[in-house]
Amino acid sequence: MTDQLVQAVSDLEEETVFKLIEERLASGTDPLEIIGFCRDGMADVGKRYEASEYYVSDLIMAGEVFKQAMAVIGQNFELETGEKRGAVVIGTVKDDIHDIGKDIVVSLLKAGNYDVIDLGVNVPPEKFVDAVRDSGAKVVGLSGLLTIAYDSMKATVDALETAGLRPDVKVMIGGGALTEQVRQQVGADALGADAQEAVVLCNKWI
Numbered sequence: 001m002t003d004q005l006v007q008a009v010s011d012l013e014e015e016t017v018f019k020l021i022e023e024r025l026a027s028g029t030d031p032l033e034i035i036g037f038c039r040d041g042m043a044d045v046g047k048r049y050e051a052s053e054y055y056v057s058d059l060i061m062a063g064e065v066f067k068q069a070m071a072v073i074g075q076n077f078e079l080e081t082g083e084k085r086g087a088v089v090i091g092t093v094k095d096d097i098h099d100i101g102k103d104i105v106v107s108l109l110k111a112g113n114y115d116v117i118d119l120g121v122n123v124p125p126e127k128f129v130d131a132v133r134d135s136g137a138k139v140v141g142l143s144g145l146l147t148i149a150y151d152s153m154k155a156t157v158d159a160l161e162t163a164g165l166r167p168d169v170k171v172m173i174g175g176g177a178l179t180e181q182v183r184q185q186v187g188a189d190a191l192g193a194d195a196q197e198a199v200v201l202c203n204k205w206i
């Protein structure tokens, strides 16, 4: 049986989504588990869009609901304190404007006490290069959900190489349906399936 929250996100039932999130937070469910259910619901929205049951307006609606949900869930992350662990440059690559997943990664890295330089969406390779050079970041995170984003990811890794920065930075990629095969084509060091993995990778590398 499908989880109620997954179903409510999939059905774009905004009120039910927020009611269920509040209930689960109050009962002590791990915020990351709640995000996981919301993400499964979003994957369902994507399938319904592909099946022409939903339109772009529904994708927009789903995106808005998820962003508002994240604002509530994000307040429940445990924050690490003390000295910053180091800088991480992150952005959604050129030609892609999906930022919900990237923003979750940003929130978790910030909660994990990283100095996060968030370049936003539709970020051209040169901007990543400049940000790495200026910040001295040791990790770059590339997010992308569209198939065409894979080319932009590769172009970004190539630009870091051309600028002579590649030996000093680790590149992690993530978003939607990325695979190990794509990671190899892009030339990234690792693929993170979710935001927690992004933090685990940074903890390993920095």
Ligand code: B12
Binding pocket: 039, 042, 043, 044, 045, 046, 047, 049, 050, 056, 059, 060, 062, 063, 066, 095, 096, 097, 098, 099, 100, 101, 102, 104, 105, 140, 141, 142, 143, 144, 145, 146, 147, 148, 172, 173, 174, 175, 176, 177, 191, 192, 193, 194, 195, 196, 197, 198
């Ligand atoms: C919401 C949504 C939108 C919203 C985005 C709102 C926003 N502010 O982000 C809007 C309406 C803008 C949109 C637009 C479009 N979309 Co859209 N969208 C979606 C949808 C339904 C959900 C995406 C989402 O937010 N998921 C939830 C988040 C939490 O998951 P996530 O991104 O995967 O992130 C997690 C992990 O992947 C990981 N992660 C993410 N980034 C990173 C980075 C690093 C470094 C690491 C380690 C980990 C990591 O951590 C996150 C948390 O766990 C997907 C369906 C799907 N299956 O994903 C389609 C989908 C991605 N969209 C699609 C399409 C086609 C489009 C449009 C082209 C539609 C159109 N005709 O205009 C445009 C493209 C615009 C553009 N140039 O980018 C297709 C892509 C097909 C393809 N293979 O290319 C999908 C798959 C839908 C479908 N099944 O057809 N979309």
